[in-house]
Amino acid sequence: MSVQTALFDAPGPRARRRHAILTVIGVVIAVGVLWVVIRKMGSANQLEGYMWSPFVTDPEVWTQYLLPGLWATLKAAALSVVLAGIFGIVFGMGRLSHLRAVRWVSGGVVEFFRSVPVLLMMIFFFFGWFSRADWMPNDLAPLAGVVLALTLYNGSVIAELVRSGVYSLPSGQAEAGLSIGLSPGQTLRSIQLPQALTAMLPALVGQLVVVLKDTALGTIILYPELLTSARTLGSAYANTVPAYIVVAVIFIVINYALTRLARFVEQWLTSRGHTAGPVTTTAPMLVEGPAEPGGVLGEESRLVGGRVQA
Amino acid sequence: MGEILSEYDVLGAFWVTIQLSVLSAIGSLLIGTVMAVLRVSPVAVLRLIGTSYVNIVRNTPLTLLMAFSVLGLSFILGLQLSDQATTNSYWWAVIMLSIYHGAFVCEALRSGVNTIPPGQAEAARAMGLTFGQSLSQVLLPQAFRGAIAPLGSTLIALIKNTTVAAVILGTAEAAGQLAEITENEGASLPTFFLFALGFVILTLPLGILFTNLSQRLSVKR
Numbered sequence: 053m054s055v056q057t058a059l060f061d062a063p064g065p066r067a068r069r070r071h072a073i074l075t076v077i078g079v080v081i082a083v084g085v086l087w088v089v090i091r092k093m094g095s096a097n098q099l100e101g102y103m104w105s106p107f108v109t110d111p112e113v114w115t116q117y118l119l120p121g122l123w124a125t126l127k128a129a130a131l132s133v134v135l136a137g138i139f140g141i142v143f144g145m146g147r148l149s150h151l152r153a154v155r156w157v158s159g160g161v162v163e164f165f166r167s168v169p170v171l172l173m174m175i176f177f178f179f180g181w182f183s184r185a186d187w188m189p190n191d192l193a194p195l196a197g198v199v200l201a202l203t204l205y206n207g208s209v210i211a212e213l214v215r216s217g218v219y220s221l222p223s224g225q226a227e228a229g230l231s232i233g234l235s236p237g238q239t240l241r242s243i244q245l246p247q248a249l250t251a252m253l254p255a256l257v258g259q260l261v262v263v264l265k266d267t268a269l270g271t272i273i274l275y276p277e278l279l280t281s282a283r284t285l286g287s288a289y290a291n292t293v294p295a296y297i298v299v300a301v302i303f304i305v306i307n308y309a310l311t312r313l314a315r316f317v318e319q320w321l322t323s324r325g326h327t328a329g330p331v332t333t334t335a336p337m338l339v340e341g342p343a344e345p346g347g348v349l350g351e352e353s354r355l356v357g358g359r360v361q362a
Numbered sequence: 363m364g365e366i367l368s369e370y371d372v373l374g375a376f377w378v379t380i381q382l383s384v385l386s387a388i389g390s391l392l393i394g395t396v397m398a399v400l401r402v403s404p405v406a407v408l409r410l411i412g413t414s415y416v417n418i419v420r421n422t423p424l425t426l427l428m429a430f431s432v433l434g435l436s437f438i439l440g441l442q443l444s445d446q447a448t449t450n451s452y453w454w455a456v457i458m459l460s461i462y463h464g465a466f467v468c469e470a471l472r473s474g475v476n477t478i479p480p481g482q483a484e485a486a487r488a489m490g491l492t493f494g495q496s497l498s499q500v501l502l503p504q505a506f507r508g509a510i511a512p513l514g515s516t517l518i519a520l521i522k523n524t525t526v527a528a529v530i531l532g533t534a535e536a537a538g539q540l541a542e543i544t545e546n547e548g549a550s551l552p553t554f555f556l557f558a559l560g561f562v563i564l565t566l567p568l569g570i571l572f573t574n575l576s577q578r579l580s581v582k583r
Contacts, residue, residue, distance in 0.1 A: 060404045061493065071405050078407035096439045167565055168558045169522040175541045180549025261421065268423035272529060272541075279426055283433070293438055296430045300422050307421035338565075339514035339572040 121281030132202035140210025173201035178273040194275035217248030221329040257314035375539040389460025394467025419465040455527035474509025514572025
């Protein structure tokens with residue numbers, strides 16, 4: 053509520069009257085929009101019982117279409133997140149290395165995959181390689197395309213997370229490690245990384261939402277995920293609009309739950325206070341600036357690999 | 363390489379990407395601003411409308427919105443934006459990109475408002491500025507400066523996400539074009555890098571510009 057106290061005075065009698073009028077207007081607009089949507093759907097016969105009843109009465113809707121689709125979506129998302137985590141830690145450490153060549157190569161890789169649209173990678177990997185490779189079983193090719201593209205993109209985001217997490221630790225952490233005789237690499241691995249990884253846990257959970265949403269791109273390269281099952285379900289039961297709405301609700305519920313989980317982890321970490329740095333809630337953005345919620349790239353704390361950057 | 367460039371309309375595809383980006387950037391800025399005003403308003407119902415919009419749109423895949431716009435809204439509910447199928451898809455792509463990124467613009471603007479310490483508003487009030495004066499002289503300039511970086515990130519994400527319009531636009535747009543070239547000519551790394559380079563050229567200068575702007579205009583605290 054700090055926003056409200058910063059922007060507005062406590063309402064007096066006239067402001068309260070104005071708020072009451074605005075409340076009525078808001079309710080009228082919201083109800084009006086809903087009414088238009090429902091009327092439009094009604095006049096296109098989208099509210100008939102037979103369109104919606106299969107979701108309750110026919111178990112095949114779930115066993116044949118939605119659940120396999122959901123399973124494929126979750127499988128691709130889980131695989132991508134695990135692989136992206138490994139990719140991210142390796143290249144994040146690479147960007148923090150004290151060897152200039154390693155730093156540059158990892159930096160180039162991370163920046164490249166972060167700026168190319170995921171869909172371009174997916175299309176190229178699938179149509180270009182996996183769908184025509186002899187060693188790749190046909191039914192695995194789309195999954196491989198989805199997972200590889202999502203791994204490269206989200207892995208690069210996680211690499212940036214690792215880097216900004218280490219940067220936002222107080223420099224005393226690395227100084228303490230170096231002064232007790234640890235090498236720069238040991239300091240990074242045993243002192244800075246564990247704290248950075250803990251602090252970025254909420255941001256990692258938040259990134260899961262991005263991965264889950266992006267698996268829907270798999271429908272373009274014929275991966276049978278949830279969106280694809282919405283389409284096949286819609287043509288099998290002639291209820292395209294209800295099928296899409298149900299699938300959208302599934303996505304919204306899962307992603308909203310993940311967002312709440314991220315907030316819960318953030319509160320838990322903040323109250324536990326096991327890291328010296330701030331807890332990171334969102335992935336670092338492409339444009340760095342003051343309102344960036346993810347990375348606190350303080351100029352003072354860039355002590356990495358025994359090298360203090362001003 | 364030269365063959366591919368002469369046989370396929372790569373530049374045309376990127377021109378569509380640029381058009382989609384500009385039109386939906388304007389659209390999402392409009393939607394996002396309205397929603398941000400609702401989300402920081404002192405009226406609970408308006409806040410609820412803004413919050414619901416952001417939570418629903420942000421958690422739905424853009425691919426789903428795109429597919430639904432043409433398969434559901436256009437074909438079944440009969441919301442045709444044009445008699446021509448390609449023009450219809452084009453405008454639906456713009457609308458869906460605007461709706462989707464509007465939610466992110468709203469959050470960017472709100473995070474700009476959130477960078478203002480409450481002391482600023484209190485100081486403005488203590489000096490005797492009216493609500494309108496404190497808003498226009500003290501609060502909004504700071505909120506706008508704070509929102510530059512997240513707005514820039516949203517714009518770059520929007521440019522990359524125009525590729526999702528391939529779901530309904532097909533080869534008219536960069537990702538669809540790459541799909542067709544790759545399917546016909548086989549995998550060629552140079553072609554992929556050409557398309558990747560196209561997006562780097564579109565996004566990199568914007569990234570540098572916005573980073574620069576946000577640092578130059580950042581409020582010293």
